[in-house]
Amino acid sequence: MAKYRSGRIDEEVKRELAAVIRELKDPRIPLMTSVVKVHVTPDLKFAKAYVSIMGDDEAVREAVKGLQSAAGFVRREIGARLALRYTPQFTFVADDSIAHGAHIAKLLREIDTDGGDQSGEDSSILEE
Structure with a gap:
């Protein structure tokens, strides 16, 4: 076939x-x-x-x-x-791929909301 x-x-x-x-x-x-x-x-x-x-x-x-x-x-x-x-x-x-995808999306949203405050700190680490 x-x-x-x-x-x-x-x-x-x-x-x-x-x-x-x-x-x-x-x-x-x-x-x-x-x-x-x-x-x-x-x-x-x-x-x-x-x-x-x-x-x-x-x-x-x-x-x-x-x-x-x-x-x-x-x-x-x-x-x-x-x-x-x-x-x-x-x-x-x-x-469980749909549940796994929902979990990943939740983690990415958490990183996005937490990452906005720390973005300046992360860039200073990379410059050193």
């Missing part, structure tokens, strides 16, 4: 998967669940979905369990929405 085709399939599955997850009524899956990335194998039989879930570690574990228990429903819905030869079997993996 051509690389551009696999990329298109990954993005299409990601888009539909996000829509299906929004429709799930499992209380373990919070509303702030985002599909970060989906990788479908070249034979279209398996897919690994990286999901970002806001909350503590216990909430993330419970949400992944909820997604795994709904994997059959998700597979059926994806199969009905997409015209693929095979409908992939999903594996869900917790991804």
